[in-house]
Amino acid sequence: MDSTLFQQRFHDIVSALAYSLAAPHADRPDLQPPYNDLTAFILRQHQQLPDYLRAPLLFATLVLDVGGFHRCPPSIRARRIRAWKNAPVGFARDLIRYYESQATLALYSRNDPPANPSAENRTTPLREQWHEIVVIGSGPGGSITACLLAEAGRDVLLLEEGAARSLESCAPFSKDELLQKYRHGGQTIAFGADKIAYVEACCVGGGSEINSGLYHRTPPDILERWRREFEVEGLEEADLRPHFEACEQLLSVSFLQQAAPPASLKLHQGAQALGWKSLEVPRWFRHGTRQSMTKTFLARFLRNGSTLLSQSRVTRLRALSSGDWLVEAEAPNGKLRIHAKTVFVCAGAIQTPSLLLRSGLGQNIGRTLRLHPTVKITARFPDVVNSAEMGVPVHQVKEFAPRLSFGCSISTPAYLALNLLETPSALAEVRHHWQYMANYYAMITGEGHGSVSLLPGYRSPLVRYRLTSNDHRDLDDGVTKLSEILRAAGAIALYPNRNLMTIHLFSSCPMGEAKNRCATDSFGRLHGFRNLYINDASLLCTAPGVNPQGTIMALARRNVMHFLEGHS
Amino acid sequence: MNQILLTGSDGWLGSRLRQILADKFPNVPLRVFTGDLRRPDDCARFCDGAKGAVLFHTAGIIHPRRVRDFYDINAQGTMNLLDAAVAGGVWRAVIVSSNSPCGCNPHPDHLFDELSPYHPYMNYGYSKMLMELAVRKRQQRGDLQTVIIRAPWFYGPNQPPRQTLFFHMVRDGKVPIVGSGNNLRSMAYLDNLCDGLLLAATVDRANGQTYWIADERPYSMNEIVDTIERLLEQEFGVPCAHKRLRLPNVVSELAWLADKAIQGIGFYNQKIHVLSEMNKTIACSVAKAMKELGYHPKIELEEGMRRSLRWCVEHGISLKD
Numbered sequence: 001m002d003s004t005l006f007q008q009r010f011h012d013i014v015s016a017l018a019y020s021l022a023a024p025h026a027d028r029p030d031l032q033p034p035y036n037d038l039t040a041f042i043l044r045q046h047q048q049l050p051d052y053l054r055a056p057l058l059f060a061t062l063v064l065d066v067g068g069f070h071r072c073p074p075s076i077r078a079r080r081i082r083a084w085k086n087a088p089v090g091f092a093r094d095l096i097r098y099y100e101s102q103a104t105l106a107l108y109s110r111n112d113p114p115a116n117p118s119a120e121n122r123t124t125p126l127r128e129q130w131h132e133i134v135v136i137g138s139g140p141g142g143s144i145t146a147c148l149l150a151e152a153g154r155d156v157l158l159l160e161e162g163a164a165r166s167l168e169s170c171a172p173f174s175k176d177e178l179l180q181k182y183r184h185g186g187q188t189i190a191f192g193a194d195k196i197a198y199v200e201a202c203c204v205g206g207g208s209e210i211n212s213g214l215y216h217r218t219p220p221d222i223l224e225r226w227r228r229e230f231e232v233e234g235l236e237e238a239d240l241r242p243h244f245e246a247c248e249q250l251l252s253v254s255f256l257q258q259a260a261p262p263a264s265l266k267l268h269q270g271a272q273a274l275g276w277k278s279l280e281v282p283r284w285f286r287h288g289t290r291q292s293m294t295k296t297f298l299a300r301f302l303r304n305g306s307t308l309l310s311q312s313r314v315t316r317l318r319a320l321s322s323g324d325w326l327v328e329a330e331a332p333n334g335k336l337r338i339h340a341k342t343v344f345v346c347a348g349a350i351q352t353p354s355l356l357l358r359s360g361l362g363q364n365i366g367r368t369l370r371l372h373p374t375v376k377i378t379a380r381f382p383d384v385v386n387s388a389e390m391g392v393p394v395h396q397v398k399e400f401a402p403r404l405s406f407g408c409s410i411s412t413p414a415y416l417a418l419n420l421l422e423t424p425s426a427l428a429e430v431r432h433h434w435q436y437m438a439n440y441y442a443m444i445t446g447e448g449h450g451s452v453s454l455l456p457g458y459r460s461p462l463v464r465y466r467l468t469s470n471d472h473r474d475l476d477d478g479v480t481k482l483s484e485i486l487r488a489a490g491a492i493a494l495y496p497n498r499n500l501m502t503i504h505l506f507s508s509c510p511m512g513e514a515k516n517r518c519a520t521d522s523f524g525r526l527h528g529f530r531n532l533y534i535n536d537a538s539l540l541c542t543a544p545g546v547n548p549q550g551t552i553m554a555l556a557r558r559n560v561m562h563f564l565e566g567h568s
Numbered sequence: 569m570n571q572i573l574l575t576g577s578d579g580w581l582g583s584r585l586r587q588i589l590a591d592k593f594p595n596v597p598l599r600v601f602t603g604d605l606r607r608p609d610d611c612a613r614f615c616d617g618a619k620g621a622v623l624f625h626t627a628g629i630i631h632p633r634r635v636r637d638f639y640d641i642n643a644q645g646t647m648n649l650l651d652a653a654v655a656g657g658v659w660r661a662v663i664v665s666s667n668s669p670c671g672c673n674p675h676p677d678h679l680f681d682e683l684s685p686y687h688p689y690m691n692y693g694y695s696k697m698l699m700e701l702a703v704r705k706r707q708q709r710g711d712l713q714t715v716i717i718r719a720p721w722f723y724g725p726n727q728p729p730r731q732t733l734f735f736h737m738v739r740d741g742k743v744p745i746v747g748s749g750n751n752l753r754s755m756a757y758l759d760n761l762c763d764g765l766l767l768a769a770t771v772d773r774a775n776g777q778t779y780w781i782a783d784e785r786p787y788s789m790n791e792i793v794d795t796i797e798r799l800l801e802q803e804f805g806v807p808c809a810h811k812r813l814r815l816p817n818v819v820s821e822l823a824w825l826a827d828k829a830i831q832g833i834g835f836y837n838q839k840i841h842v843l844s845e846m847n848k849t850i851a852c853s854v855a856k857a858m859k860e861l862g863y864h865p866k867i868e869l870e871e872g873m874r875r876s877l878r879w880c881v882e883h884g885i886s887l888k889d
Contacts, residue, residue: 012674
């Protein structure tokens with residue numbers, strides 16, 4: 001069999017799986033066959049997987065088909081799938097779970113508003129360029145860095161691996177958003193005894209383009225801990241306050257003008273009934289629309305006349321004998337070589353250490369990744385709490401912070417269905433009563449940590465994470481307490497999902513003067529380097545226990561100011 | 569639509585479409601193609617001065633003697649025709665394709681739709697795929713408007729001898745049922761298909777699109793044969809043998825190998841080719857055409873077969889011997 005035959009067979013098996021996995025959902029007219037859209041989505045997602053997973057998944061799928069699974073009549077296929085789901089072999093279980101989640105996501109996203117397919121205008125850049133400063137990554141860290149440097153009169157080039165799309169190019173939390181703006185189509189996993197699904201953005205504007213924009217300042221006790229354990233200088237509350245205030249004003253961080261979504265209020269009411277502290281978290285919102293980097297700092301950066309190269313993936317940094325840097329990148333029209341006096345790496349908690357490791361630079365890189373492990377519960381209420389225009393839930397229960405936080409999460413039919421894959425009876429409720437249901441999360445700060453490392457011959461970094469026994473206890477406690485809140489709020493059914501996930505990643509290159517554990521100095525300069533900086537979530541010394549973007553932005557601003565003072 | 573151009577007007581589909589067009593648009597001039605699609609001059613003459621016209625391209629070859637004819641007529645012939653149509657100023661071309669560019673369904677409950685990738689079945693399918701790609705290329709270049717209609721196995725009036733032979737085989741109990749006979753086949757009653765073609769010619773948003781046009785649901789091989797048998801006996805007074813030529817799946821696989829080998833050396837055998845397809849599922853969904861074109865197939869298998877049989881009787885084609 002040559003590779004096209006493999007591909008053909010793979011298509012046929014995926015199609016058979018998609019039809020079988022979708023069939024139980026066909027009791028609603030818009031969820032009926034044909035399911036070729038599901039097959040197309042799954043195949044596209046397969047292409048987007050981290051490269052070291054792509055071939056194994058393909059071959060595992062071909063193995064699953066030994067004996068001609070895909071040619072069997074639907075009834076026999078359904079029986080086999082049931083057997084695989086309960087298989088003693090983890091591989092068959094995980095594989096079916098993977099296909100089931102992709103098929104379910106595609107199926108329940110059929111009614112998503114259509115995405116704007118327009119491609120970006122992209123000029124062909126010069127192959128070889130010279131700049132004073134190169135900033136790698138255009139998320140909140142990189143955008144603020146590039147914008148402030150450019151406005152200080154520096155010659156800055158901003159490189160971004162993802163494509164340039166507007167905030168409105170697709171509906172928030174839609175299937176198209178996964179395809180357009182997420183790295184690997186959202187299919188990223190931290191491996192370990194407990195796998196943790198995580199997401200990263202891959203687009204101009206980074207995480208700010210895909211998140212809810214909930215804003216917190218860094219809790220004072222966290223700053224105190226960073227000063228003490230990591231010997232971070234210039235990190236008193238008073239040092240950071242002007243940076244918080246500046247970012248809050250620029251992003252117009254504000255409270256909701258209208259009533260909060262009912263699902264969000266339910267959480268608030270439940271907590272209040274128990275006498276637990278619950279609050280509305282402010283968001284970046286302006287004139288009723290969500291804000292993001294493309295709307296704020298990036299717009300300013302471009303207005304300043306500076307250059308942003310999207311779809312340009314930096315593959316390596318090389319130190320030149322002159323002391324300058326050579327930034328090697330891949331772009332759609334070929335390779336780029338960019339010379340820079342100073343480089344800021346702002347590619348996020350996974351990609352920043354990955355680039356530095358690949359370039360053989362720095363110490364304490366990628367060894368202390370931290371994240372906020374999170375579990376979800378789907379709740380069913382007697383009254384309507386959800387709608388197609390639900391908007392972003394804003395309440396968080398902070399009674400047990402920083403150890404535990406609770407909130408309401410994305411509750412589109414697709415995300416409800418994904419959370420209920422292991423509870424088929426509840427899936428039927430999603431189809432017919434999803435307006436009465438919402439997803440909630442329990443998030444722990446945790447004390448475990450993970451790593452980012454490279455696999456020889458592969459592009460995608462391997463992410464691993466290890467939970468401690470305390471983490472497990474906190475997660476159990478989180479589920480118990482969240483259930484209490486939801487019951488107090490009047491929920492008539494609760495469906496916990498024990499699969500771990502996170503949307504907050506940081507601490508892979510911590511800052512501080514404690515050289516035995518820190519990658520950079522107190523202001524993001526790599527130890528041992530004169531002109532190489534990190535300025536993103538990687539710098540956070542430990543998990544902040546709150547949405548980290550406010551911390552990332554304030555630190556980024558502080559570090560750029562420090563850089564400008566020291567060099568002007 | 570100021571003028572209609574039609575190729576394949578002597579064929580099964582083309583002759584029926586011609587009757588329907590003459591009925592529905594008695595005042596629109598209708599020009600039929602005479603000549604050879606392989607000759608660009610014939611095509612140019614046909615399309616000369618056809619500014620603003622709608623072209624229905626129903627000509628094609630399905631059971632040739634030589635494999636070469638597939639490519640010369642279905643692929644190159646269509647390219648010749650389209651180039652002439654562009655030069656003549658044709659507004660929209662409606663091109664009849666087939667299920668064969670997509671091959672057979674990968675599993676028994678699968679339905680083809682417009683998202684299905686190409687996986688052409690042998691040389692016929694490949695030639696129709698090349699045709700579709702050429703059509704799409706010209707549309708994307710902005711040369712003219714096009715609509716591709718994929719139709720499966722047809723039935724209905726004006727049927728050729730091969731379809732009458734099929735009825736005789738049902739009567740004599742000689743229809744090969746390979747495997748269980750539960751495999752699904754989409755069929756297109758000719759007038760349903762003509763409805764689809766007319767919609768493709770007139771609906772605005774159809775430009776640049778591909779649509780599957782067939783009866784609303786696919787039928788199992790058993791249902792098709794049982795229906796014909798029942799009608800023959802109960803409504804046309806033709807005694808039937810009530811038998812099936814039941815063959816194991818391996819027969820179709822062997823026929824497939826033989827077909828492949830024969831086509832490999834450039835020849836073509838209709839019976840072997842059809843036998844190779846007997847146990848295959850070839851089923852499609854017409855949902856997109858229903859949604860976007862407003863296509864509503866009116867005739868179902870039983871009524872369609874009844875009308876086909878009546879047509880045979882009316883045209884002196886004996887069903888009895």
